[in-house]
Amino acid sequence: MRYDIAIIGSGPAGLAASINARIRNKNILVFGSSDMSSKLVKAPSIDNYLGIESLSGKELKDKFKSHIESMDIKIIEKRVNNVYSMGEHFTIVSGDDMYEATTVVMATGVEYGKMLKGEEEYLGKGVGYCATCDAMLYRNKIVAIIGYNHEAEEEANFLSEIASKVYYIPMYKLESQLNDDITIIEDRPTEIKGDRLANKLVLKNQELYVEGIFVIKDSVSPKYMVPGVEVEGPHIKCDKDMNTNIEGLYVAGDCAGKPYQYLKSAGQGQIAVSSAISYLDKKR
Template identity: 65%
Template sequence: MRYDIAIIGSGPAGLSAAINAKVRNKNIILFGSSNLSDKIVRAPVIDNYLGIYNVNGEGLKNAFRSHIESMDIKINEERATNVYAMGEYFVVAANDKMYEATTVILATGIEYTKPIKGEEEFLGKGVGYCATCDASLYRGKKVAIIGYNVEAEQEANFLVEIASNVYYIPIYKGNYSLDKNIQIIKDTPLEVKGKEYVDRLVLKKSEIDVDGVFFIKDSISPKYLVPGLEMEKGHIKVDKNMHTNIKGCFAAGDCTGKPYQYLKAAGEGQIAALSAVSYLDTKK
C-alpha cells in the first residue's frame, strides 16, 4: 500500500498537517508518540495559542488529542529512522518496517541538546541513533545507550538480549524500567573516542570501554534522517510553500527554524499539507 502523505512527527506541526491532509481526503500515515510531543506536555503555562488561553501543556495536549480523535486520525507509534527519496515516491523506514508514500512532511521538531565531542565524527562508525535498527551489529559487544527520554529504556531492554554489556546513561530523572543486567551510570557524557571505530566513552567522573554508543533523543538531525536534504544553519531549508530541496518532501515547525512557537509550527504544518496536496494533484 502506498500512502499519499507520510507525516513524521506528532507535535503541533505534524498534527496540523494531518488534520489539513485529512480535510482534503488524503490517505495519511502519521509517525509519532502517544504523548504527542514532550515540548507540549512540559510547558507550564501557555498564553499565546489562539483560542485557548492560560492552559498548561497537558491541557493543550488534551485539546490536540481530542481534535485528532474526532477526525479519526491515528498515530503510528514508531520512530521513522530513515526516509529515502525513490524518485516518484518515498520509503520511510521505521524499526524493521518499510512504508511507502508519494509525499513526506518532516515535522520532527528540533533537539535542543548539542552533539557531544566525537558524536558526529563517529556516526556510522560505532555511533548510532537507533539501537533497535543496528542491534545485530553489536552481538556479544559492549554498548552504551545515552537516553534523553524514557523511550530509550525500551531500546536498552532490546539491546541487552544481544550485546554482552549494556550501560545506560540517563539524561533525565525517572524510575528507569530496565532489565536487571543493564548497568545504569548516572554521569555526564563528554566525548566519544576511538581510532577508526568507537572504543571509549568519556564521562565526567569515569571512562568506559565500548564498541558502540547510541544517542536516543527526541529527534535527530533531519540531515541524518533524509539523505540529501539541504540544511541551512542547522535547520531544514524550505521555500515559502514549505517545500525542501527534494521533490515531494516538505517540512514544517521547529525543524525549519525560529521562532520556536506552537502557532508558527501549526501554521507551517497547514501550508506543508496544502502544498503536498497540490503536488499530489499534479500526479493525477
C-alpha cells in the same frame, strides 16, 4: 500500500498537517509518540496560543489528542529512522518496517541540546541513533546507550538480549523499566573518543570502555534521516510554501527554522499539507 502523505512528527506541526490532510480526504500515515510532543508536555504555561487565554502544555496536548481522535487520526508510535526519495515515491524506514508514501511532511522538531564532542565524527563508526536497527552489529559486544527519553529504555532492553554488556545513561529522571542485566550510570557524558572506531565514552566522573554507543534523542539531525536533503544547521532549508530541495518532501515547525513556537508550527503544518496536495493533484 502507498499512502498519499506520510507525516513524521506528532507535535503541533505534524498534528496540524494531519487534520488538514484528513479534511482533504487524503490517505495519511502519522508517526510520533503517545504524548504528542515532549515540548508540549513540558511547557508549564502557554499564553500565546490564539483563542486560548492560558493553559498548561499538558492541557493543550489533551485538546490536540481529543481533536485528532474526533477525526479518527491514529498516531503510529514508532521512530522513523530514514526517509529515502525513490523518485516517484518515498520509502520510510522504521526499524524493520517499511512504508511507502507519495509525499512526506517532515515535522520532527529540533533537538535543543548540542551534539556531544565526537558524536558527529564517530557517527556510523561505532555511534548510532537507532539501537534496534543496528543491534546485530553489536552481538556479544559492550554498548552504551545515552537515553534522552523513555523510548530509549525499550531500545536498551532489546539490545541487552544481544550485547554482552549494556550501560544505560539516562538524561532524564529515570523510573526504570530496564532489564536487570543493564547497568545504569547516573553521570553526564561529555565526549566520545576512539581510534578508527569509537571505543570510549567519557563522562564527568568516569570513562567507559565500549564497542558501540547509541544516542537516543527525541529527534536527530534531518541530514542523517533524509539523505540528500539540504539543511542549514539543525533546520531543513525550505521556501515560503514549505518546499524542500527534494520534490514531494515538505517541512513544518521547529525543524523548518526559528522562531520555535506552537502557532507558527501549526500554521506551517497547514501550508506544508496544502503544498503536498497541490503536488499530488498535479501527478494525477
